[in-house]
Amino acid sequence: MKNTIKIERAINNLTQEELATKVSVSRQTINAMEANKYVPSTVLALKIAKVFNKPLEQIFILEETD
Amino acid sequence: MSNKLLLPNSYKKMGWLLLIPATVLGIILIATQFEGLPLEATTFAIYNDEVIGHKQFFSFIHTNIINTVTGILFIVGGLLVSFSKEKTEDEFIANLRQSSLLWAVFVNYILLLAAFAFIYGTAFFNVMVYNMFTVLIIFIARFNYMLYRNAKLIPNEKYN
Numbered sequence: 001m002k003n004t005i006k007i008e009r010a011i012n013n014l015t016q017e018e019l020a021t022k023v024s025v026s027r028q029t030i031n032a033m034e035a036n037k038y039v040p041s042t043v044l045a046l047k048i049a050k051v052f053n054k055p056l057e058q059i060f061i062l063e064e065t066d
Numbered sequence: 067m068s069n070k071l072l073l074p075n076s077y078k079k080m081g082w083l084l085l086i087p088a089t090v091l092g093i094i095l096i097a098t099q100f101e102g103l104p105l106e107a108t109t110f111a112i113y114n115d116e117v118i119g120h121k122q123f124f125s126f127i128h129t130n131i132i133n134t135v136t137g138i139l140f141i142v143g144g145l146l147v148s149f150s151k152e153k154t155e156d157e158f159i160a161n162l163r164q165s166s167l168l169w170a171v172f173v174n175y176i177l178l179l180a181a182f183a184f185i186y187g188t189a190f191f192n193v194m195v196y197n198m199f200t201v202l203i204i205f206i207a208r209f210n211y212m213l214y215r216n217a218k219l220i221p222n223e224k225y226n
Contacts, residue, residue: 026154028216038158 002061006034008052023047073150081146088139092199095136105132137198144202152213162212170205 009019016030023044032038040048049056094102109131114122152159177200181193 020154025156026152026159028213029156029158032158032216038161041157044157 001039001066002036002063003033004059004061005030005048008054008059012052014051019048019051022051071149072155073146075151075153075155077146078150078152081143081148081150084139084143085147086143088136088143091132091136092140095133100133103132104130105135107131109134140199141202144199144206148202148205148209159213162216163209166209166212167205169208170201173204173208174201 005019009016014022016027016034020027020030025044029038029040029044033040045056045060049059052059091103106128108126108128110125111122111127112124114125114127114129174197178193178197181190181197185193
């Protein structure tokens, strides 16, 4: 699964730390997701979509291998 | 994500305060063939059998308790360090914790298998002594390495 967290963060002018605080996770978690090393839980994905005020599918995108 | 089996973060510090002195004591004991630090005391034993002597059940015995004390300090310290929450114990950290635990048990048994196959005689007794503590040691090392690696990967630039 791919995601556009890094791009959305730039659009919304948020640092990893600020986004992490908004969704109550560690900065490592945001970093791991941006590096495609971690697939978030549904709850966390929904929280992130809510922060960016976009539908889930615009931020998290399935890949061929999924 | 909450995990009911984990202790609050403050216990981690207490764990290190027990684990570090216990490690030092353990190294001294190993270096002195478990006889370097006599600490004679009367203690309660559910079962005791001496090399030459009789078996005792539920009795008070007089013996060197330094191994007992060191082992207990090490295990309690190791458990507190292993099973206290990180400052931000979120789902990704929980994921790292779980995979490190799996890794630790696996590596521990691979090492034990190798020891079973290739170590004989009284040296195998030492293998069993170390094996009492290796799961905790390997887990703590692996988990903290994974945390360190993920912290290090974080770039300092605002938007990277």
